[in-house]
Amino acid sequence: xxxxxxxxxxxxxxxxxxxxxxxxxxxxxxxxxxxxxxxxxxxxxxxxxxxxxxxxxxxxxxxxxxxxxxxxxxxxxxxxxxxxxxxxxxxxxxxxxxxxxxxxxxxxx
Amino acid sequence: xxxxxxxxxxxxxxxxxxxxxxxxxxxxxxxxxxxxxxxxxxxxxxxxxxxxxxxxxxxxxxxxxxxxxxxxxxxxxxxxxxxxxxxxxxxxxxxxxxxxxxxxxxxxxxxxxxxxxxxxxxxxxxxxxxxxxxxxxxxxxxxxxxxxxxxxxxxxxxxxxxxxxxxxxxxxxxxxxxxxxxxxxxxxxxxxxxxxxxxxxxxxxxxxxxxxxxxxxxxxxxxxxxxxxxxxxxxxxxxxxxxxxxxxxxxxxxxxxxxxxxxxxxxxx
Numbered sequence: 410x411x412x413x414x415x416x417x418x419x420x421x422x423x424x425x426x427x428x429x430x431x432x433x434x435x436x437x438x439x440x441x442x443x444x445x446x447x448x449x450x451x452x453x454x455x456x457x458x459x460x461x462x463x464x465x466x467x468x469x470x471x472x473x474x475x476x477x478x479x480x481x482x483x484x485x486x487x488x489x490x491x492x493x494x495x496x497x498x499x500x501x502x503x504x505x506x507x508x509x510x511x512x513x514x515x516x517x518x
Numbered sequence: 519x520x521x522x523x524x525x526x527x528x529x530x531x532x533x534x535x536x537x538x539x540x541x542x543x544x545x546x547x548x549x550x551x552x553x554x555x556x557x558x559x560x561x562x563x564x565x566x567x568x569x570x571x572x573x574x575x576x577x578x579x580x581x582x583x584x585x586x587x588x589x590x591x592x593x594x595x596x597x598x599x600x601x602x603x604x605x606x607x608x609x610x611x612x613x614x615x616x617x618x619x620x621x622x623x624x625x626x627x628x629x630x631x632x633x634x635x636x637x638x639x640x641x642x643x644x645x646x647x648x649x650x651x652x653x654x655x656x657x658x659x660x661x662x663x664x665x666x667x668x669x670x671x672x673x674x675x676x677x678x679x680x681x682x683x684x685x686x687x688x689x690x691x692x693x694x695x696x697x698x699x700x701x702x703x704x705x706x707x708x709x710x711x712x713x714x715x716x717x718x719x720x721x722x723x724x725x726x727x728x729x730x731x732x733x734x735x736x737x738x739x740x741x742x743x744x745x746x747x748x749x750x751x752x753x754x755x756x757x758x759x760x761x762x763x764x765x766x767x768x769x770x771x772x773x774x775x776x777x778x779x780x781x782x783x784x785x786x787x
Contacts, residue, residue, distance in 0.1 A: 411661055411692035419578045426574060433569050437578070444695055444721040491720045492754055500756045510578045510695075516569040 412449035416457045419450075419512055424462060427517060432463045434516035441475040442491060442507035466515075475507030582696055585664035589671065589699025597678035597783035600671075602698050604722065605706035606715070607688030610732045612640045614706065614765040614774075615683055616647040621768070622775060623648055626782055627680035631670035633662040633687045640685065650674055661692040664699055679785030681778060690719040701781065705758075708733040709742040716751045723751060726758045728777060735764040 423432060435454075439447045447470045454468045475488050479495035479502050486495055493502050577583060593600050605611050612632075619628045629650040632640045641653035652670045654662060667684055676682055684700060686693040705726040707715055710733055716723040723729065729751060737744070744762070751760060761777070763770030 411695055414659065414661075414663070415578055415695070418581060422576060422578065422580060423574070425581075426576070427572065442721075444691075492717060494753055500753050512574045512576045512578060514571050514573045514575075516571050518569055 412446055413453050413457070415445055415510070416450050416453035420454075420457050420461060420463055422512060423515055427462075427515065430462060431518040432466045432515050433518050434467045434469060435463065436469045436471070436513045436515065438471050438473055438509040438511045438513055440473045440507040440509035442488075442493065442504060443510045444491075445510055447472055471513070473506055473509055476505040477502040477507075478505055579695070579697075582664045585668060586697035586699040589664055589668055590701075592668075592671065593682070593699060593701070596676075597786055598676055598680055598682055599778070599782045600682045600684060600698070600700045601778070602684045602686060602693070602700035602703045603706060604686045604690070604693045604703065605688060605708075606690045606711060609688070609706050609708040609711060610765045611685050611688070611706055612643055614730070614732060614763075615649070615685060616643055617765050617768065617771060618683075618775065618778075619644065619647040619649040621771065622778075626779065627677065629674050629676045629680065629682045631662075631667060631674065631682060631684045633666070633685060635659070635687060650676065656687055660687055660689050661696050662686050662698060663696050667698045677785070679783055681782055690715065690722045694719075694722040694725050702727040704728045704730060706730045706732055709737055709740050709744075713742050713744075713747040713750065716747070716754045720754045723754045723758070726755060728759045728761065729755075730774060731760065731762045732765055734762050734769060735767045 419435070419437065423435060437450070439445050439450065450470065451468055458464050458466060475493065476485060477488055477493045477495070478485050479497060479499050481499040481501050482495060482497045484495070485505065488494060493504060494500055495502055589600070603611055603615075615628070615630055622628060627650075630644045632644060632651055632653045633656060634640055634653070635656050635658070637655070638653045641651045644651040652673045654666050654670055656662065656666070662684065670684075671682065674682065684698055703725050705723055705728070707729060709731065731747065748760060751758070759777070761770060761773045763774055765771070
């Protein structure tokens with residue numbers, strides 16, 4: 410359940426960047442290959458924000474799909490599982506997108 | 519202020535709620551009158567400021583990553599090799615470290631940061647094997663983070679030219695996400711866990727610089743296809759080094775020791 414400490418980290422990061430601001434919305438990107446479960450972050454968010462400047466804030470999560478480049482057949486592809494295998498069978502891939510774990514923006518009152 | 523319509527005999531106040539940005543300035547019909555014998559200054563209307571968006575574009579784990587970089591520089595400046603050892607519970611991390619500390623005694627000093635949710639059982643075992651050790655109990659936490667490791671490193675006060683093994687909390691999921699400042703990630707697996715772990719936990723195995731397959735002395739007694747394991751591991755991480763060993767009998771440990779010693783900086787002159 411690393412999503413609990415991930416959520417604590419994101420709340421701490423927002424408070425550190427915007428001390429004393431009442432935050433009404435937090436927008437995240439959690440990529441398909443990030444290893445983080447968006448629903449678990451949603452579950453933790455309301456608990457972790459209690460008593461903070463983020464209490465009551467909404468959480469909007471964008472989940473960018475995975476995108477990889479195969480170094481063997483030199484094509485880009487979207488893997489359909491966390492095991493990023495090219496359709497040609499190669500595991501020699503470079504991950505182009507899907508590992509995001511980022512606070513993109515917040516809304517403040 | 520009029521409780522019926524929200525208007526006021528005070529000059530400038532108009533009732534707003536935070537969601538009432540699109541309000542009308544026209545009073546609602548009501549059956550009493552309000553004398554207004556003074557001019558209104560539109561600038562005196564107190565509108566709550568609407569929410570505004572602030573771009574952050576910041577990694578969620580930026581703070582951990584910064585602390586990990588501090589650890590990495592601290593270790594490099596002192597000539598210390600740090601290895602993040604991760605596995606599921608019961609795969610033999612502590613047994614491997616006991617044997618490693620004993621077998622390399624006299625060649626290189628090995629210190630251990632022990633991460634467990636509870637107890638100092640592992641720290642006592644490592645201490646008995648002759649290593650310096652600091653125990654970190656994470657309580658409900660399922661992984662070590664860079665800040666915990668920083669405290670462990672300072673408590674250990676290890677000399678240059680030595681090795682620190684960070685024995686992470688037994689867990690094949692959560693520790694994969696947290697950079698501790700280590701020079702290398704080592705994933706320990708064992709033949710008793712079954713051969714399907716690389717495919718089931720790809721996030722963990724994808725990060726590994728080295729995969730150790732432990733308990734090979736038990737291969738005659740368990741259903742474990744080593745060739746299939748190697749093939750599956752290559753599907754997840756084509757570049758990681760794989761070594762087979764038994765921490766109980768010592769078979770295969772020389773290659774593990776060589777791997778460690780090749781990466782250990784020389785003692786400061």
